[in-house]
Amino acid sequence: MKRIQKLPDHLVNQIAAGEVVERPASALKEMLENSLDAAASKITVDLAQGGIKLIRVTDNGNGIAADDLPLALDRHATSKIASLDDLESVSTLGFRGEGLASVASVSRLTLTSRPHDAEHAHQIIAIDGTLHPVEPAAHPAGTSVEVVDLYFNTPARRKFLKSDNTEYAHCAATFERIALAHPQVEFTLRHNGKVVWRLPQQTVAERVGALLGKDFVEAALPLDTQAAGLGLTGFVASPTYSKASRDAQYFFVNGRFVRDKTAQHALRQAYRDVLHHERHPAYALFFTLDPAGVDVNVHPTKIEVRFRESQAIHQFLFHSVHRALAGTTAGASPAVQL
Numbered sequence: 459m460k461r462i463q464k465l466p467d468h469l470v471n472q473i474a475a476g477e478v479v480e481r482p483a484s485a486l487k488e489m490l491e492n493s494l495d496a497a498a499s500k501i502t503v504d505l506a507q508g509g510i511k512l513i514r515v516t517d518n519g520n521g522i523a524a525d526d527l528p529l530a531l532d533r534h535a536t537s538k539i540a541s542l543d544d545l546e547s548v549s550t551l552g553f554r555g556e557g558l559a560s561v562a563s564v565s566r567l568t569l570t571s572r573p574h575d576a577e578h579a580h581q582i583i584a585i586d587g588t589l590h591p592v593e594p595a596a597h598p599a600g601t602s603v604e605v606v607d608l609y610f611n612t613p614a615r616r617k618f619l620k621s622d623n624t625e626y627a628h629c630a631a632t633f634e635r636i637a638l639a640h641p642q643v644e645f646t647l648r649h650n651g652k653v654v655w656r657l658p659q660q661t662v663a664e665r666v667g668a669l670l671g672k673d674f675v676e677a678a679l680p681l682d683t684q685a686a687g688l689g690l691t692g693f694v695a696s697p698t699y700s701k702a703s704r705d706a707q708y709f710f711v712n713g714r715f716v717r718d719k720t721a722q723h724a725l726r727q728a729y730r731d732v733l734h735h736e737r738h739p740a741y742a743l744f745f746t747l748d749p750a751g752v753d754v755n756v757h758p759t760k761i762e763v764r765f766r767e768s769q770a771i772h773q774f775l776f777h778s779v780h781r782a783l784a785g786t787t788a789g790a791s792p793a794v795q796l
């Protein structure tokens with residue numbers, strides 16, 4: 459019989475990385491969410507070779523104090539929650555404290571930061587999960603996270619990566635989802651040195667137009683409904699703009715892109731009378747509710763959530779979209795019983 463032994467931290471992080479960092483796009487998502495949680499108003503992304511060679515995210519957010527740099531790369535260390543109460547009403551995108559630790563365990567990571575009130579920046583390097591000492595560095599107020607050679611130390615995982623083009627496409631999709639939900643933030647995306655997106659601060663309508671295109675905007679019906687603490691804003695495309703695939707379906711819950719069965723079903727139902735069953739509706743919808751009404755801690759990458767009142771939410775979404783499609787919303791509350 460083999461005896462039971464505790465796994466070393468480094469291996470624990472690599473195991474978690476298997477869930478959190480499936481591919482470069484997942485590392486990019488963790489990094490972008492951190493920049494948004496740090497209240498950045500400007501975020502720049504540089505990728506090389508689909509993100510496999512390099513992912514660098516630079517922001518002008520709150521920054522990290524020099525003494526906290528090692529903690530930022532430590533597992534289960536977070537500045538975002540401190541208690542179960544905090545977890546139950548969490549309003550930041552991150553809170554599990556494992557994003558950077560996971561990425562650092564499977565890459566060469568450099569974290570450089572300067573809080574707004576600090577005179578100098580500091581930097582910490584982690585290679586294969588091993589932390590080097592914090593050193594002074596040059597950086598404007600804000601934070602840069604640079605991830606080089608993802609999975610260089612885990613060849614079995616590296617084999618699962620697809621071509622640079624495919625990995626790049628996933629990174630671009632991740633970037634676009636996040637940029638769509640945060641039009642007040644200025645974003646830049648470069649790949650192999652070329653600018654792919656340069657998005658200034660915009661209104662929601664401008665950002666949707668920039669990312670989803672003129673055709674979508676021309677076919678889009680605006681929507682803005684509020685009822686009993688639930689809110690739904692955004693655009694639904696008229697049925698003439700329907701798609702053969704689901705790629706123009708953007709649904710956000712409190713600023714987080716999610717795939718949710720309840721929402722998908724409600725929207726599908728709302729389109730049922732106007733859309734051929736083989737076509738897919740297109741929409742960019744921003745659903746808001748009290749954070750206590752949704753559990754975001756059900757999936758390591760938080761792509762899935764669980765609603766406490768899923769029946770009421772289904773009805774609200776269905777009625778809001780149904781009315782928009784009938785062309786009668788324009789600010790009116792749906793007559794929904796909650």
Ligand code: ADP
Nearest residue numbers: 492496530536537552553554555556557558601
């Ligand atoms: P989480 O986001 O769940 O807290 P992470 O591992 O992603 O966990 O980040 C750990 C901590 O590092 C965060 O709680 C935050 O305090 C800090 N941090 C990470 N990225 C940034 C950033 N871009 N700007 C400011 N602080 C950051």
Ligand code: MG
Nearest residue numbers: 488492552557
């Ligand atoms: Mg995070």
